[in-house]
Amino acid sequence: xxxxxxxxxxxxxxxxxxxxxxxxxxxxxxxxxxxxxxxxxxxxxxxxxxxxxxxxxxxxxxxxxxxxxxxxxxxxxxxxxxxxxxxxxxxxxxxxxxxxxxxxxxxxxxxxxxxxxxxxxxxxxxxxxxxxxxxxxxxxxxxxxxxxxxxxxxxxxxxxxxxxxxxxxxxxxxxxxxxxxxxxxxxxxxxxxxxxxxxxxxxxxxxxxxxxxxxxxxxxxxxxxxxxxxxxxxxxxxxxxxxxxxxxxxxxxxxxxxxxxxxxxxxxxxxxxxxxxxxxxxxxxxxxxxxxxxxxxxxxxxxxxxxxxxxxxxxxxxxxxxxx
Ligand SMILES: NC(=O)c1ccc[n+]([C@@H]2O[C@H](COP(=O)([O-])OP(=O)(O)OC[C@H]3O[C@@H](n4cnc5c(N)ncnc54)[C@H](O)[C@@H]3O)[C@@H](O)[C@H]2O)c1
Numbered sequence: 001x002x003x004x005x006x007x008x009x010x011x012x013x014x015x016x017x018x019x020x021x022x023x024x025x026x027x028x029x030x031x032x033x034x035x036x037x038x039x040x041x042x043x044x045x046x047x048x049x050x051x052x053x054x055x056x057x058x059x060x061x062x063x064x065x066x067x068x069x070x071x072x073x074x075x076x077x078x079x080x081x082x083x084x085x086x087x088x089x090x091x092x093x094x095x096x097x098x099x100x101x102x103x104x105x106x107x108x109x110x111x112x113x114x115x116x117x118x119x120x121x122x123x124x125x126x127x128x129x130x131x132x133x134x135x136x137x138x139x140x141x142x143x144x145x146x147x148x149x150x151x152x153x154x155x156x157x158x159x160x161x162x163x164x165x166x167x168x169x170x171x172x173x174x175x176x177x178x179x180x181x182x183x184x185x186x187x188x189x190x191x192x193x194x195x196x197x198x199x200x201x202x203x204x205x206x207x208x209x210x211x212x213x214x215x216x217x218x219x220x221x222x223x224x225x226x227x228x229x230x231x232x233x234x235x236x237x238x239x240x241x242x243x244x245x246x247x248x249x250x251x252x253x254x255x256x257x258x259x260x261x262x263x264x265x266x267x268x269x270x271x272x273x274x275x276x277x278x279x280x281x282x283x284x285x286x287x288x289x290x291x292x293x294x295x296x297x298x299x300x301x302x303x304x305x306x307x308x309x310x311x312x313x314x315x316x317x318x319x320x321x322x323x324x
Contacts, residue, residue, distance in 0.1 A: 001083070001125060001238065007031045008237070009082045011067060011115065012089030013054065014038055014047035016193045017130070017184070017229060021086060024230045026057040033080045035073065036089060037066040041096070041103075042194040049319075050191055067111025070118065077122050084237055087115050087129040090160075093195055094134060094281050097157040108160035116167060120175045127179040128236045131165055131245065133222070133286050134158035135183060143222075145289040146183075146245050155281035165245055172243045180236040182229075185249030185288045189226030189308060190315030197221075197256070198309065201263050202316055205271045206324070211260070215278040219256040220285040222249040225303035235297040249288020250301045262306060266313045267324060 008025060012018035013034025022032045034054065038047050054060045061080070065072045067089050076082075089111065091103040112129070119127045136144045137152040153159040164181065171177040188198045204211045213219075232248040260271050278284070293299035303311075317324065 003028055003030050005083070006237070007033065007081050007083050009077060009080070009085045010034050011085070011087045012036055013062065014051045015088060016191060017187060017226065018088040019050035019054065019191060020189070020226050020230050021088065021233050022054050022060065024234060026054065026059055029059065031059045031080075032061075033076060033082065034060065034062045035065050035076065036062075038064055041091065041093070046191070046194065067107055067114055070114040073114065073118055074121070077118055082122060083125050085115060085119055085124050085127045086233060086237070087112065087127065090130060092157075092193070094155045094157045095279060096195070097155050098281055101156050104156050104160045109163060112164050112167060116171045116177065120171060120177050125178065126237055126239070127168065127177060128233060129164060129168065129179060129181055131181040131183045132158065132161040133183050133185040133247070133249065133288065135162045135165065136283075136286075138283075140285070142285060143251060143287040143289040144247065146247055146292055154283070157281070169243065176242075178242045180239060180241070180243070181245040182232060182236060183245065183247045183288075184229060185222040185224050185247065185286055187224050187226055187229050188312060190311055192226070192312060197259065198263070198312055199316075201260060201271065202267070202313060205263060205267055205269055206322060210272045210274045212274050212276055213256065213260070214276050214282065215284060216275045217257045217273070218284065220253045220287070221256065221259075222251065222253050222287045223259070223305055223308070224248060224250045224301060225308045228299070228301040228303060232293060232297050232299050235299070239296060241296070244296070246293045246297060247288040247290055248293055248299065249286070249290055251288055251290045252305070253285065253287045254305050259305070259309070262309045263313070266310055
């Protein structure tokens with residue numbers, strides 16, 4: 001199917017990854033129909049500003065709606081002749097799932113069933129959905145590979161993402177619904193999420209506030225630049241495979257303390273650090289085996305952490321009009 005015959009529903013289009021994905025597709029002249037409930041898990045102004053950029057494209061349409069509002073999404077899918085779905089709307093964040101479990105159940109489980117049902121009803125060609133590195137739970141084998149056991153979830157967030165993979169598999173077996181699940185590893189970049197380390201640290205350092213660093217700084221993350229993630233999503237849309245799951249990471253683990261040093265260098269100011277013990281639900285290290293994505297999705301992460309952090313901080317300074 002050529003790009004111009006694709007009508008794509010992007011859920012969570014006002015979110016960090018949904019915005020970048022929509023922008024990429026629109027720049028390729030593809031038709032994007034976005035939905036998002038614009039919830040206040042973080043600053044809604046950031047979500048509205050992302051949307052304002054997308055709304056400049058005539059191939060973009062947007063409806064504010066919740067994944068649990070199946071009737072609205074049904075009408076939307078029918079009217080827009082949706083051929084593909086990219087499901088990125090979800091309650092994200094490991095730590096918040098200890099505080100507000102029902103947000104995860106509503107968006108990531110009940111909402112996901114609605115997406116599966118509608119994908120089945122309208123016979124979409126492919127459903128691409130966000131899973132997470134969190135599904136590896138307390139399996140510490142590293143790097144994490146798609147064929148590793150993922151039966152031991154240590155957060156409700158991880159459990160909902162693993163459930164999505166199982167639900168998608170059952171819809172394939174029952175109804176031949178084709179899907180690709182993508183396990184994202186700590187995505188970062190311009191327009192990034194305010195609840196994630198890079199944003200939190202940058203914001204606090206600039207405001208002369210202390211930063212909380214868990215596990216006394218002994219943490220490692222496989223940080224993945226947003227453009228690499230978007231490329232993986234794009235290639236999943238037309239992948240000639242009925243169902244599969246892929247890691248989208250960087251395969252270069254970064255020490256958390258190195259991330260902080262890199263931010264300090266870019267801002268020209270030292271962080272004041274509040275060292276704390278490990279948090280419940282969190283993992284000490286993440287690292288993705290990306291061989292499968294490399295061979296099937298032409299995946300080739302190309303942005304170094306130094307360049308990625310610099311791009312983020314340049315965006316941050318421009319967006320918040322900060323002169324340093
Ligand atoms: N950013 C990462 O590092 C990362 C890592 C692993 C997995 N993921 C997954 O990738 C996806 C996108 O993440 P993100 O970083 O862009 O998060 P985000 O919070 O910026 O984007 C999610 C968007 O979905 C919307 N949303 C949430 N619940 C909804 C609902 N019930 N109905 C309609 N809209 C709803 C939110 O308003 C938000 O704009 C999520 O599924 C997340 O779990 C992200």
